[in-house]
Every structure is written in structure tokens, then in C-alpha cells.
Amino acid sequence: MDSTAADPFARFEAWMAEAAASEPNDPNAVCLATSTPEGRPSARMVLLKGIDPRGFVFYTNLESRKGGELLANPFAALCFHWKSLQRSVRVEGAVERVSDAEADAYYASRARGSRIGAWASRQSRPLEGRFALEKAVAEYTMKFGISEIPRPEFWSGFRVLPERIEFWRDMPFRLHDRQVFHRVAGSGAAGASAAWRVEALYP
Incomplete structure (x- = not known):
């Protein structure tokens, strides 16, 4: 029996492992909506930086457009x-926001230039010219010198706490395979302890 049949996180991790071996660039790239x-959709690409029994994690500037939208309306796809x-x-x-400890740990793992x-x-805010960005980089490089760079x-x-996870596989004649996991209401937080209802969808 497929060990990932009832656990969407296990299935996702198996698919991600396969993608890491076959995708030429950024297998963890994902479109975040x-x-x-005003209630209008807004989408962009980000990089998945963590997955655990609670959900899917990515990092950003909280004052960016996506950061502001998520703080105002904490739902995403x-x-x-x-x-x-x-x-x-x-x-x-x-x-939900990740904990400060999680953010600190990931930030510390980044390359110094990225920090x-x-x-x-x-x-996300207007840039008057590339020189302004390069100047800011130079100023912060001098400010921190060889010392630690705080977050x-x-x-x-x-962290996106999934209530619905759909897996799609291409099949001949566009008769694709679609399976969707719905978190059962009242079964606890999304993750390993949650109960999931699985159903197939027409392609």
C-alpha cells in the first residue's frame, strides 16, 4: 500500500524529492496568491523554505506588498x-507568522550578502535608480563590517496552514489525475495529527 495515500505531507515531500532530482532550477519555487x-487577487513567485506537520513556510520583508496583504488578510494559496x-x-x-526563533535560525543560515x-x-517600494540600491548595500556592508548581522x-x-491540498498529475488526452485532501473540521491543527478526507476530482 502507498504509505503516502492518507498523508498529504508525506506525498508532498516525496514529490518534492523527485522534483529536486529533475528540475533544473529552484524546485522549491511556488506561486503565492x-x-x-480591495479583494483583488495578487500573485508572485517565492521560494518554499520549510515544510513541517503544521504547514508550508516562506520568508519575506513584512513591509513588502505580499507582507502587507498577508498581515491584513491572513489567507493564501x-x-x-x-x-x-x-x-x-x-x-x-x-x-500565521513563524516564531522569532524560526525566523532567526533561517536568517542566520543565509549567505552574508543575502542578509x-x-x-x-x-x-516592493519605488526605486529611483539601481545606484540607490547599490549605495544602500554598501552602507550596510560598512555598518556591519565583520560583525554578526542581526535579523x-x-x-x-x-506559514500556510493547509485546509486543502490538491495533487495533479498529467495524463494522456487531458484525462488528468486529481486528488484533493480536505482537512476534517474539528480534527485539530493542520498536520500529522489532523484528519484528512480524500476525494478524486474530474480532470
Whole structure:
């Protein structure tokens, strides 16, 4: 019996492992969809940086457009697409901030230049010219020198807590295979302890 049949996280991790071996670039790239204050959809690509029994984690500048939208309306959708495998995964659910400890640990693992960049970039806001960004990078590089670079208060992560996870596989004649996992209401937080209802969908 397929050990991932009843556990969407186990299935996702198995698919991600296959994608890591076959995708030429960024197998963890995912389209993140949020909502503007006016209720309009807003989407962009981000990189998945963690998955655990609670959900799917990515990091960003909290003052960016996506950060502001998520803080105002903490719900999101994710769409992974692995062209080499002809597979896709869609995730929908509420969003929560990661803990400071989680954000600190991930930030510390980043390359030094990326940590400097987090301070220098006023993400999503108008840039008067490339020189302004390069100047900010130079200023923060001088400021921190060879010392440790602390995580900015405006930089952290979000975790999407899935209520719905759909797995899609390409099949001949567009008769694709679709299976969707619905978290059963009242079964606890999304994750290993949650109960999931599985159903097939017409392609």
C-alpha cells in the first residue's frame, strides 16, 4: 500500500524529492496568491523554505506588498508546478507568522550578502535608480563590517496552514489525475495529527 495515500505531507515531500532530482532550477519555487485590501487577487513567485506537520513556510520583508496583504488578510494559496515531472500541487489555507526563533535560525543560515540585502532593500517600494540600491548595500556592508548581522524586525516568515491540498498529475488526452485532501473540521491543527478526507476530482 502507498504509505503516502492518507498523508498529504508525506506525498508532498516525496514529490518534492523527485522534483529536486529533475528540475533544473529552484524546485522549491511556488506561486503565492494573496488578496489586496480591495479583494483583488495578487500573485508572485517565492521560494518554499520549510515544510513541517503544521504547514508550508516562506520568508519575506513584512513591509513588502505580499507582507502587507498577508498581515491584513491572513489567507493564501500556493501553486507548485514541476514541468519535468508533469505534476502540480495546490495548497489553500490560513496563514500565521513563524516564531522569532524560526525566523532567526533561517536568517542566520543565509549567505552574508543575502542578509545585507534584507536590510538594504525596501522591498516592493519605488526605486529611483539601481545606484540607490547599490549605495544602500554598501552602507550596510560598512555598518556591519565583520560583525554578526542581526535579523531586521521587518523581515520574517509566514506559514500556510493547509485546509486543502490538491495533487495533479498529467495524463494522456487531458484525462488528468486529481486528488484533493480536505482537512476534517474539528480534527485539530493542520498536520500529522489532523484528519484528512480524500476525494478524486474530474480532470
